[in-house]
Amino acid sequence: MRRFALIALPCAWLLALFLVPFLIVLKISLSDIALAIPPYTPTLDLSAGWQGIRAFFSALDFDNFRFLATDDLYWKSYISSLQIAFLATLMTLFVGYPIAYGMANAPDHWRPTLMMLVILPFWTSFLIRVYSWMGILSTEGYLNQLLLWLGVISTPLTILNTPTAVYIGIVYTYLPFMVLPIYSALERMDGSLLEAAEDLGCSRVKAFWLITVPLSKTGIIAGCFLVFIPVIGEFVIPSLLGGSQTLMIGKVLWEEFFNNRDWPVASAVAVVLLLILIVPIVLFQMNEQKSREADQ
């Protein structure tokens, strides 16, 4: 009985905050657009009794999903989002791994400070930080001013409103999600393993590839998923830093909701996005499970 009560709480939480909203979105995705409040039809009329419920369900259909398949804007956006998320994850890994490695090998008394520096940006509004990147990357921005002053370039670079700016924004924003799991994997590693590898004839570089990298594998995988999953649906960064060439599904979703006021199509986009995300989420969970087992 007590066990049941214990499980009931997280179950209720999931039900109220995930499952119910999801079912509402799913229902809207099966509805039709209408000039009304709310802007779709049908709506459930319980006062009509059994008849009303039957009428409600018979009005639901998959038209919106069929529409998504016919208009190439949508699948192009999905592909482009996956592509951007994949490349951005790789970039974050290449930037994040050395940071995590440096932190894990720093003297003990430095580590809390370094950890703080990684987490600190979280304490400022995400929106403000993305806006400040606009100030840095724009044609008259600090970066161009610095490069002009140094004499590296003679005409300002156009970075803002290009895919480059989107990648910079994503790598910057999601870096902590990459650094922290890798750091925790590296920090757990026994330093004598590297000495043993060296003792057995490895060079330092070889020992890094044969010992350090495999032992931080679960951290790398966790970090990659923690970046990849949210980046697919990212909306703020591409809409503030990216130009019209940057096609991302999050942006399409937003436009569908607020510019076109087409809630049913927007919901269909969201449902498909969720279905796409299930794959990496399940893989991520499997990785976590594996690393927990390895710890025991």
Added chain:
Amino acid sequence: MAQTVFEPWNDPEAKPLIQFKGVTKRFGDFTAIDNQTFDIYEREFFALLGPSGCGKTTMMRMLAGFEKPTEGTILLGGQDMAPIPPNKRAVNMMFQSYALFPHLSVWENIAFGLKRDGKPKDVIAARVDEMLKLTRLQQFARRKPHQISGGQRQRVALARSLAKAPKLLLLDEPMGALDAKLRQATQFELMDIQEKTGTTFVIVTHDQEEAMTVASRVAVMDHGRIIQADTPANIYEMPNSVYVADFIGEVTIIPGKAHKRGNGYDIAFAEGQPTLHSETDAALDNGQTCYLALRPEKVSISAEKPADRTNTVQGRIIDIAYLGNLSTYHVQLPNGQMIKAQAANTRRLSRRDFSWEDTVWLSWTDTAAVLLKG
């Protein structure tokens, strides 16, 4: 059949495998190793023994190449080791934590060093199988380190460090993580393997029993210095200092003043007590402060005063440490000096001759104790 005794350190012709020449190691202000010069010979089982922080681990890490001497040189087979990095040395180390690679199987762990040498596959496989056989690990070859017991892990670590057939094998507290029973069995296994492979072993340990059991020579260390390096028997029977006598085994140290008589000295240790006589080769000044180191098993305990012993003292039993086969009696002399005496428990405990508060006689011969200057 007469066997030749293995004592290369007494042979002036023998060439040492390892030579420490005036080696000093400092970490900042701290001197870990203080100007040490000594030799280790081929096929030796050399133990570095001392309390934690005495520098024994530093000594080993310098041999492995993880630390460089601040001053002096270390020679391996006549070659200066300073410029050779750890991965190029014909020296392998078995780590205290074993440092087994958790993502590799037992087989791959043992093969790790061989693969780095770029040996052909069949040579590697043959060598790994040989090592698995030597350490009786054949049926665990496919397991990961976390799937085997502590004793098996220890053997994997040993097999891995022996796989490359190093000239010198370093063992850092190799049995620290094993329980007492397993440790004893492993000690004999280790000696067996050392004999079979003919490798020179240097072992670091803080366990004196372990050092005495396995080693051909034991170096007792303190504060970065080797105080005495000798065979286990000599270390025990002829310690060169109070520190060594006290560190190895149980001992009673009796301070006193020496006066020359015959082949030895009379030691006056307390007012109103008879002087103690000890034979020695050491030369002391008259009236010099000295220390008598007395092993408990060399002291006899009796109810009556024995007539034929040189040294006899009377005291009262304060404590009895019952060890099963032996009992150690802590006997207090009238001046407060405690002396430990050991007797075998040849009879049942209920029929023991002596009990607490009994007044007894302790006696020992004139060669039983070791006279030390400090």
